[in-house]
Each structure stands twice: as C-alpha cells, then as structure tokens.
Amino acid sequence: MWQAVELRELRVFLAVAEELHFGRAAERLQINRSRVSQIINGLEAKVGGRLFDRTSRRVSLTPLGERLSDRLAQPYSQLEREFSAVRDLAVGVAGTLRIGIYARVSCGPHWLQIVQTFRARHPDCAVEIVDTKFDPNYLDILRAGAVDMLAVRLPVSDADMTVGPLLSREARVLLVATGDPLARRESVCVDDCGDRTVSDAPALPREMIDAWFPPVTPSGYKLRRMTIRSFEDALLLVAAGEIVHPTVTSFLHYYIHDGVVAVPIRDLPPSESALVWLTANRSPKIEAFARAAADTISRATGDRSFAAGRATERADATPAAA
Amino acid sequence: MWQAVELRELRVFLAVAEELHFGRAAERLQINRSRVSQIINGLEAKVGGRLFDRTSRRVSLTPLGERLSDRLAQPYSQLEREFSAVRDLAVGVAGTLRIGIYARVSCGPHWLQIVQTFRARHPDCAVEIVDTKFDPNYLDILRAGAVDMLAVRLPVSDADMTVGPLLSREARVLLVATGDPLARRESVCVDDCGDRTVSDAPALPREMIDAWFPPVTPSGYKLRRMTIRSFEDALLLVAAGEIVHPTVTSFLHYYIHDGVVAVPIRDLPPSESALVWLTANRSPKIEAFARAAADTISRATGDRSFAAGRATERADATPAAA
DNA sequence: ACTTCTTACGTCATTCGTAAACATC
DNA sequence: GATGTTTACGAATGACGTAAGAAGT
Numbered sequence: 264m265w266q267a268v269e270l271r272e273l274r275v276f277l278a279v280a281e282e283l284h285f286g287r288a289a290e291r292l293q294i295n296r297s298r299v300s301q302i303i304n305g306l307e308a309k310v311g312g313r314l315f316d317r318t319s320r321r322v323s324l325t326p327l328g329e330r331l332s333d334r335l336a337q338p339y340s341q342l343e344r345e346f347s348a349v350r351d352l353a354v355g356v357a358g359t360l361r362i363g364i365y366a367r368v369s370c371g372p373h374w375l376q377i378v379q380t381f382r383a384r385h386p387d388c389a390v391e392i393v394d395t396k397f398d399p400n401y402l403d404i405l406r407a408g409a410v411d412m413l414a415v416r417l418p419v420s421d422a423d424m425t426v427g428p429l430l431s432r433e434a435r436v437l438l439v440a441t442g443d444p445l446a447r448r449e450s451v452c453v454d455d456c457g458d459r460t461v462s463d464a465p466a467l468p469r470e471m472i473d474a475w476f477p478p479v480t481p482s483g484y485k486l487r488r489m490t491i492r493s494f495e496d497a498l499l500l501v502a503a504g505e506i507v508h509p510t511v512t513s514f515l516h517y518y519i520h521d522g523v524v525a526v527p528i529r530d531l532p533p534s535e536s537a538l539v540w541l542t543a544n545r546s547p548k549i550e551a552f553a554r555a556a557a558d559t560i561s562r563a564t565g566d567r568s569f570a571a572g573r574a575t576e577r578a579d580a581t582p583a584a585a
Numbered sequence: 586m587w588q589a590v591e592l593r594e595l596r597v598f599l600a601v602a603e604e605l606h607f608g609r610a611a612e613r614l615q616i617n618r619s620r621v622s623q624i625i626n627g628l629e630a631k632v633g634g635r636l637f638d639r640t641s642r643r644v645s646l647t648p649l650g651e652r653l654s655d656r657l658a659q660p661y662s663q664l665e666r667e668f669s670a671v672r673d674l675a676v677g678v679a680g681t682l683r684i685g686i687y688a689r690v691s692c693g694p695h696w697l698q699i700v701q702t703f704r705a706r707h708p709d710c711a712v713e714i715v716d717t718k719f720d721p722n723y724l725d726i727l728r729a730g731a732v733d734m735l736a737v738r739l740p741v742s743d744a745d746m747t748v749g750p751l752l753s754r755e756a757r758v759l760l761v762a763t764g765d766p767l768a769r770r771e772s773v774c775v776d777d778c779g780d781r782t783v784s785d786a787p788a789l790p791r792e793m794i795d796a797w798f799p800p801v802t803p804s805g806y807k808l809r810r811m812t813i814r815s816f817e818d819a820l821l822l823v824a825a826g827e828i829v830h831p832t833v834t835s836f837l838h839y840y841i842h843d844g845v846v847a848v849p850i851r852d853l854p855p856s857e858s859a860l861v862w863l864t865a866n867r868s869p870k871i872e873a874f875a876r877a878a879a880d881t882i883s884r885a886t887g888d889r890s891f892a893a894g895r896a897t898e899r900a901d902a903t904p905a906a907a
Numbered sequence: 908a909c910t911t912c913t914t915a916c917g918t919c920a921t922t923c924g925t926a927a928a929c930a931t932c
Numbered sequence: 933g934a935t936g937t938t939t940a941c942g943a944a945t946g947a948c949g950t951a952a953g954a955a956g957t
Contacts, residue, residue, distance in 0.1 A: 319955050345656040621937090
C-alpha cells in the first residue's frame with residue numbers, strides 16, 4: 264500500500280502553508296529549517312505532486328497544496344482539539360482555576376494573551392481572576408486555597424512555594440512630577456531620592472519592599488517614606504510633588520495621570536514578576552496554565568530563556584520524574 | 586510541551602476500539618501483536634489515562650477511550666479521505682477506468698467487493714465494466730486502448746502484458762447431465778471424457794484452450810470437441826447429454842440450469858484468473874485498481890501470497906524503482 | 908553579497924518483530 | 933493448558949541537527 268501520512272508532516276505542512284516561509288515555520292515549530300524542507304519533500308513524495316512552488320526567495324502554494332491545506336486544516340485542528348480535550352479530561356484540567364493578581368503590572372505585558380491561550384487550549388476549564396489586597400502575608404491566600412495561582416512580583420523565597428514562569432522583566436523607572444528637576448534627567452539613581460519622600464506600599468512583607476526599593480541609599484541616606492493606599496493615590500501625590508514613586512516602565516500603560524513623568528533608574532536591576540503557587544497544590548490545571556504562560560511568552564518574546572527557562576526547570580521537570 | 590500524537594497511534598487505537606481485540610487489530614493493521622500493545626501503552630501515557638480495560642481475556646473501552654474513539658473517528662477518517670483524494674488528484678486517479686471482463690467466472694468471487702473498494706478509495710474515478718467477446722486476439726482490446734485492464738483467465742504470456750493480482754484460483758469441475766453415469770462419481774479424470782464430446786470455446790487462442798483442457802487425454806485419446814457460442818448454450822447442451830463442459834467450481838454460482846451436475850476433475854490443476862494490462866499503459870489509475878484488488882483479496886482470503894504476491898512482484902515493485 | 912531553500916552526512920531516538928514471560932479463563 | 937496481553941531485547945529504519953551547497957535577488 265502507499266506510505267501512510269503522519270501528523271508530524273501535516274503540522275509542518277500547515278505551518279508552512281500559513282507562513283509561506285520555511286524559516287519562520289521552522290521557528291514556530293521549534294525544529295530545524297532543513298527538517299522543514301525534508302518533511303515537505305517527503306510529504307510531496309507521498310502525495311505524488313508538488314505542494315509548494317518555491318525559490319530561495321519566494322514560497323507559494325501550488326493549486327494542489329492549496330487544496331490540501333484548505334481541506335485538511337479543519338479536520339486536523341478538530342483532531343488536535345478533541346485529543347487535547349480528552350487529555351484534559353484524563354488529567355483533570357476542568358472546573359475552575361482561580362488566579363490572584365497582585366497588581367496589574369505584575370501580570371506582565373502578555374497577560375491577556377496568556378489567558379486566551381489557556382482558554383483556547385482548555386475550554387472546559389474556567390479561569391477566575393481575583394484581585395488581591397496588599398497584605399504582609401499576601402501568599403496566605405494560596406495557602407488558604409482562596410486562589411490556585413498568584414501573579415506576583417519577585418522575589419518570593421518561601422520554601423513551600425513554587426515559582427513558575429516569569430511574566431515580566433522590566434526596567435525600573437521613577438515617577439516624578441513634571442516640574443521636578445529630576446524630570447529633565449536622562450536617568451536617575453537611587454541616591455537622587457535622598458532628599459525626597461518615596462512611596463511605600465502599606466502592609467507588605469519587608470523582604471518585598473526592600474527588594475523593590477532599598478530602605479537606605481547607596482551613600483547611606485535613610486529615605487523618608489510615605490505609605491500610599493492605592494496607585495491612583497500615589498499618582499496624585501507624585502503629581503503634587505509630594506513623593507516620588509519607583510515602579511516599572513509599563514506602569515504608565517495602566518495608570519494615566521497628567522503631571523507625572525517616568526525617568527529610568529539606572530542603578531536598580533530590572534524587576535521580575537512571575538506565577539507562583541503552593542508546591543503542595545501542584546495539579547494538572549496549574550501546570551497547564553503555567554505551560555500556557557511559558558509558551559505564550561516564549562512565543563511572544565522569541566526568547567526561550569526568559570519564560571520557559573524557569574518554568575520548565577521547576578514546574579515541568581518534576582512531573583516527568585513522577 | 587506535551588508529546589504530540591501521531592496518526593500511527595490513532596490508527597492502532599481506532600482499530601483496537603473497533604475490534605476490541607489486540608490480536609485481530611494487529612492482523613488488520615498488518616503489524617505485530619506486541620506492537621499494538623506498545624502503541625496503546627504509549628498513547629495512554631500521552632493521554633494521561635487508560636483507554637482500555639483489558640485482561641488477557643477481554644478488552645473493553647474505558648469511558649475515556651469511548652469518548653476518544655467517538656470524537657476522533659470522524660475527523661480521522663475525514664483526514665485520510667481528503668488526503669487520499671488529493672493524492673489521487675496529484676497522481677491522476679480520476680476520469681474513467683475501463684475494465685474488460687472476459688467472463689463472469691474470471692472475475693473471481695470478490696469482484697464486487699474489489700470494485701466497491703476502488704470506488705470508495707477513489708470517488709473521482711469512474712469505473713466502466715465492459716464485456717468482451719471471445720476472440721483469438723482477445724488481448725488486442727488492451728492494445729487498441731478500448732479497455733485499460735482485463736480480467737482474464739491465465740495463462741497470459743504475451744511479452745507486452747503485465748499480469749497483475751490474481752482474482753481467483755479455483756478447482757476444476759466437469760459439468761455433466763444429471764443422468765450421465767459420471768454424475769454419480771466423487772470425481773472424474775480427463776480420461777473419463779475420452780468417449781464424450783467436450784465443449785470448445787470459439788475463436789480463442791490455442792494456448793488458452795489447451796491450458797484450459799488438454800486436446801489429448803493422458804492416455805492419448807484425441808477428444809471430440811464441439812464449439813459453443815455462449816455459456817447458456819453450453820448448459821443446454823450439457824443438460825441434453827450432448828457434451829460435457831469443463832469449468833471451475835464457481836461457474837454454477839453465475840449460471841443456473843436444471844439437469845446439470847458438477848463433478849470435480851482430479852487431474853487438472855486449479856485454474857487461475859488475473860488482472861492484466863498493457864505494460865506500456867501503466868498508470869496511477871491502473872495501479873490503484875490493481876492495489877484495490879490485491880488488498881481486497883488478501884483481506885478477504887487472509888492469504889497474502891495469493892493475491893498480493895504476484896501483484897507486488899510485478900506491478901508495485903517497478904514504480905518504486907522509477 | 909545576502910537571504911533562503913536544499914543536500915549530505917553523522918548521531919541518536921523510535922519503531923518494529925522475535926521470543927519469552929505473564930495473566931486469565 | 934489454551935488463549936491473549938505484556939515485557940525484554942536487538943536490529944533496522946527514520947528523525948533530527950550541523951554544515952556545506954545551490955539558487956535566486
């Protein structure tokens with residue numbers, strides 16, 4: 264009989280048919296360029312005709328390839344969908360997954376995309392997003408079981424917690440009033456805040472606050488601090504020139520306020536946020552969401568070490584061993 | 586990410602789900618029993634749960650397996666259908682395939698099934714069945730291009746012809762009148778016809794007639810022969826006691842007549858019929874039909890050497906080399 | 908000259924069949 | 933003990949990546 268088709272070939276074929284570019288398809292499929300070429304050649308041999316007209320400069324579908332891609336795309340995706348639905352069923356990705364977000368910025372720039380990816384992959388599993396309050400024991404909502412995962416700013420060093428995929432890694436900025444002399448600077452350093460009042464979040468664990476902004480400047484100034492009650496509150500005070508507010512670049516994507524300018528802080532390392540969960544609570548649902556996050560971010564940024572690195576290290580490695 | 590499913594696994598899974606028997610599934614898929622076991626185990630690992638409840642005595646689908654098979658069967662078969670349709674398009678299995686049949690008996694017992702298999706596999710290719718006439722140069726309709734293939738009794742030794750898959754191999758019988766003393770025999774031999782008139786087909790090549798029934802008996806009798814004009818004609822003459830008619834066992838499945846009895850002939854080898862085509866005319870259409878025949882017959886008889894043997898030897902081996 | 912697809916080739920993982928073990932009736 | 937599934941293991945096939953080649957702009 265003929266040689267049977269395999270899904271591997273269809274995956275590659277459909278990817279190339281979409282991208283019309285062997286290199287991009289290879290990248291998307293996380294395989295080698297030459298492999299794409301080989302697989303397409305093999306598929307063409309099985310079909311018995313060319314599927315792509317290609318020079319080294321341009322790739323296009325032949326009528327045959329067009330037809331194949333038209334007719335195959337739907338049953339193929341149905342097959343994958345049904346299969347992953349059954350896998351979810353077997354493995355327990357259903358019901359509701361509750362995710363706490365500590366602050367909008369800690370969700371990172373791809374949050375929406377991550378949630379959409381998860382929803383598409385696991386239609387039987389609802390996602391519930393819960394805003395959490397400032398709380399020195401903010402991780403307790405995980406321990407109490409009020410949420411399954413938490414999007415939170417690092418560092419998190421509690422021994423009973425697993426730190427999953429990174430959600431963001433952002434440069435630090437200082438929000439200052441437009442009229443502030445610092446507003447005209449290219450960048451500032453922590454010492455520049457020595458004679459100003461710095462915002463202070465209420466009721467957060469010391470560890471996190473100190474990592475966020477040092478309590479004492481490099482030159483030894485002990486900073487004055489003012490507790491804020493909300494980010495809107497902070498913005499008002501900044502605009503009024505009463506405080507400066509250290510944050511990350513994307514902050515101003517979510518909160519808009521006149522009279523406030525962001526100036527890069529050059530002597531603070533980038534700040535990271537990540538998904539965190541109670542190690543003891545590890546479940547297929549949690550793993551699936553962590554995977555969706557890692558995949559989405561690595562695809563969006565093209566950088567694998569960024570998101571997948573930490574996620575696979577800690578979250579994915581263990582189930583394989585079990 | 587997870588490990589990707591492959592069609593190989595789905596094929597095996599669906600086969601086992603239908604048969605509910607690893608051994609039969611293996612047979613149907615032409616693979617080893619243990620391979621079925623391994624593949625199912627692998628698939629279960631990928632799914633994350635058992636798909637079959639199985640003891641060494643009984644195999645049944647788990648609810649999970651049931652759902653998987655329900656949901657997957659349709660898109661899977663659609664995938665295969667679309668793919669083979671495109672393959673046909675590429676390779677040229679479309680239009681009309683004309684097949685001549687020399688006599689109903691030479692089509693063999695699975696003819697209908699063969700044609701149905703071909704039609705199912707190649708819906709875009711029409712099949713036209715043509716009855717051919719007795720003719721000493723009966724292969725000329727192939728040479729003239731009036732038909733693409735011919736179902737005909739062997740031997741065929743013309744150098745420009747390819748003998749494809751066998752359609753039948755049947756024991757020889759002699760049709761005699763009910764009243765004939767031979768009718769009461771368990772079996773007869775050629776010599777028993779020495780004092781009778783034997784039917785003779787009109788205008789057939791000597792080679793074929795002699796292979797069909799020897800012109801001279803083993804003991805040296807030269808047989809009297811009477812030319813018949815049709816099989817119905819022959820049956821009438823047999824019933825009337827005027828001739829005896831050598832044929833094959835299945836003859837009486839197609840032609841029914843009172844007063845005629847079939848008695849096995851013990852000293853003639855089984856007679857074979859096969860598909861034949863002009864070697865120079867080899868085409869995807871012809872190959873596809875030959876394959877449909879070989880597959881159908883090997884499946885129906887369970888005997889691979891019977892049909893596939895000769896077909897693959899001659900018809901399938903060459904395209905691979907080309 | 909540069910980008911992009913293809914071919915050649917070596918390495919490694921998977922697949923497959925044989926044979927023996929194991930389980931169930 | 934017969935029937936049927938699983939495990940162990942060695943051989944062969946096929947998958948994959950690297951690096952060099954070819955072809956087009």
